[in-house]
Amino acid sequence: MWSRRDFLASAAAAPLAIDGGTPVRSTPLRARHFGPLYYDNFEWGFLQEVLKAKSPFRFAGFNGPNPDKVATLEREFAAWMKTRYALAVTSGTAALETAIAALGVGPGDEVIIPAWTWYSCFHAVVRAGALPVCAEIDETFNLNPADVERKMSARTKVLMIVHLQGNPADMDALLPLARKRNVKVLEDVSQAVGASFKGKPLGSMGDIAAASLQVNKTISAGEGGMVYTNDPALYERACRFHDVGFLRSPHQEVLGGAKLEPMIGANFRMNEFTGAVLLAQIRKLDRVVSDIRAAARRVYNGIDGLPGLKLRKRPDPAGELGVGVFIEFSTKQKRDLFMKAMNAENVPARPPGGSAVLPVQPYIEGKRGVHANWPSFSTGRGPEIKYGAASCPRTLDILDRFAGPSLDPKFSERDTDDIVAAIRKVYPKVA
């Protein structure tokens, strides 16, 4: 019988597809959006309830009492994340802006963010009129603690720890840096919903957390976001900011009454249709997480012991979500050749994705706000800060030297065997 071991051995010995050999797969393997892979009658049933009740607005029912999809989602999300409070908002970007407002960040303040992350992290700080200070990443793809320490100043108000590409940041190294300076911690968990660090759900260790539930994330209704915290004052400010300054009855009940005054705010309220889909999805989060971790484990086990192989650093491998397996190369040329050869095997490998190196974006290097005299760049250290490639050489270098396959929680054993076979075939010949 043709065993898995025979399959791997024969694949490893075969000529590469880029050299005219037979590819490992006949059709390209493609990772899909996680949340929608799990859609079934559960989401459908909750959506129909909203339609039948004619109650799409969370704070007023058609015929009386408040509907409960978003409110229940908030309770269940908070329970999953082991925080006291969770607030549903319209997107991860809205969640970041709400968290930044809850923390009272404004002109003259500095917020440390990773040089490689999603645009919204930078924009949320700038839209508050504060100054984003970019710190280098390390081989975890997350903040480099030594550079964070270097970038802290007397004006640093918040450290934004973004857990990128499913990998928990090294909270043991990062949290004390903030705590000893009285700097608040905002965790951005958008790319790692469901992951944990040493048994604690991401987002439960800082002062406040933001998460995206957009379609590329762990669970999704297409768009959506969450703000979560253990701090009642931050929660009340977040509730008020997300709803034009109000604190409506469901949130008053959670808090046991309002403690703060009305304040300036936006409208980032989640509607009941989104809440319906996300309520079904939060109840599937355990399953999505265990499926994606199982797929990742099969790949990690299959490539274990491959001579010379170096992977992305993982401060807590058991807590990683497993959205992709990333391999380190000594040069960009070798990395690019690896990607080319993997694509030819129909097992695509890609560079670290889902983010951009922000300091090299021309509008960021040019410090362009919404208005020519934007306070971020005209107050505090704004006029003197310099972005650009010279500010983040380590980040640029690391991102040029990693690549790997993206994973899908419903990849079959055959799919993950193909990933293992392709890596075992290609890596030794190009590294």
Ligand SMILES: Cc1ncc(COP(=O)(O)O)c(C=O)c1O
């Ligand atoms: C790290 C991070 N933060 C924030 C966001 C913004 O989320 P959204 O697209 O839901 O606004 C994203 C989205 O990709 C992200 O990856």
